[in-house]
Amino acid sequence: MPLNCGIVGLPNVGKSTIFSALTSAKAEAANYPFCTIDPNVGIVPLPDKRLDRLCEIFKPRRKVPAVVEFVDIAGLVRGASKGEGLGNQFLSHIREVGMIAHVVRCFDDPDIIHVAGKVDPADDIDVIHTELALADLDSIDRRLDKLNRQLKVQDPNLKKDTEKEIAVLQKVRPALQEGKPAFTVDLEPEEIEFARRSFLMTMKKELFVCNVDESGVHGNKYVDIVKEIAEKQGSEAVVICGKFEAELADIEDPAERAEFLAGIGLEAPGLASLAHAAYRLLGLRTFFTAGEDECRAWTILAGDKAPAAAGVIHTDFEKGFIKAEVYHYDDLIQYGSEAAVRAAGKMRQEGREYVVQDGDIMFFKFNV
Incomplete structure (x- = not known):
């Protein structure tokens, strides 16, 4: 499984703004759909107070943090699974990441166009889930066609494995037909491994990112909706003000950054929570090497x-x-x-x- 996180969502929900703040590399941003066509990739240092403390103790010549790779993927729209809005190209980028950071617009602003004409987090999430499910349905149908042809010419000793995979895909297929993600289907560990052979996007772990305005950093009615959806599917939701985080990323002085954070009642940037949540949901863990030459955080799988x-x-x-x-x-x-x-x-x-x-x-x- 790739150890990176794809930032997805509808157009104009703030994906590129958040990505730019994460990486301090300014992705193109504009007030219209499909501004981002090619996926931008950013390597983001993972804030870790343990590494900071190790450096205080060992006083090394060099400090090297763990990192998380984020991929900024262009906005999906209703019909993307059928090619709408360059959908096929964008969907292929999602298949290549290890997990999804689903950015959801959780603010009102008449000056920023919403593709559906209204702010409705539940509907926005449903659009993305439906398009990914329909694209997965197409993948499963093509995979089933191939497997059924294999059964006719396959060595009898290999048929049992193929038949098991067919049974799993047929178990998942009805949910996808209804626009529901594959992860909503109750599968045994062995069945999950068979399902993964089809590289289903809706099998990936999903983290919700509530993009709010300055008045919503401590939550609002839209955030409550997203958190309820996240809880129901056993996921997580983090709250970020993309505009605020982008401004904060431009401040280099630590004291000025702390003052800026305190101004809206935050102790740490929201992006730190996003990076840590992505790292954790990817199943990543950290061990350290420490000495006078270098203190470094290394990434492994749990x-x-x-x-x-x-x-x-x-x-x-x-x-x-x-x-x-x-x-x-x-x-x-x-x-x-x-x-x-x-x-x-x-x-x-x-x-x-x-x-x-x-x-x-x-x-x-x-x-x-």
Whole structure:
């Protein structure tokens, strides 16, 4: 699965403004549909107070944060699954990302055109879900046609696997016909793996991004609607004022940024919440390496074992993995120094089967 997040939504909901604020790279933005045609890609540093604290303790020459990749995808419209509004091109971009950040307009402004002529978050979400579901339905029908042809000429030993996949797709198909996402279908773990072979967009995790104006940073009636929808589908919703975040991104002085945030009653930018939510929903976790030369946050998948974590640093570390010296960030904070952690017996040696925990600080021993 790709480890990136696609920013999607209807035209003029603020996707490009939010993307620009995230990356401090100004994506083209305009008050009309289809301004963004080619997907913009941005690598966004992940704010992490743990890494900041490690730098205070070790005073390294270099600090390297974890990152999240965001892709700004042009706005979808009703009929996109049939090619409306360059829909086929945009849908292909969504297929290539690991999860979806669904931006929903949650503000009133007569000067900014809404493609449907009115602000209605529930309807906007339904339009996107329906178009993705119909596009997935087309993918499933093509996949079923191929699988049914395979059954006629396939080795009998392979037919059972093909028949299982056909059964799963036929189970998912009715929901897609009704415009419902594939994730709403109750599937067993094995069935989910079969469904993923069709690269269904509506199987992807979805994070809702409520784009508000300055008066809505602490919520409004539109935000309440989106949060209710998110809760029903077991997802999350974050609230962001895209215009405000874009202005904040242009401020370099930390004190001035803090003053700007305090002016509307916020302790941290909304984009930090977005980056952390995307990182978490992608199933990503962080371990650290720390020393005088460098303090760095490394990204792994939840459940990765020590050799895989070593391989993130360098493939040779994984190939020649011997063991890992491990202690946790919380232990470092409790005891105050690496030497004190070691003296307290909290530093340990772990082998190939160790499942790396979020917040581990690691040193790898290897031989090549």
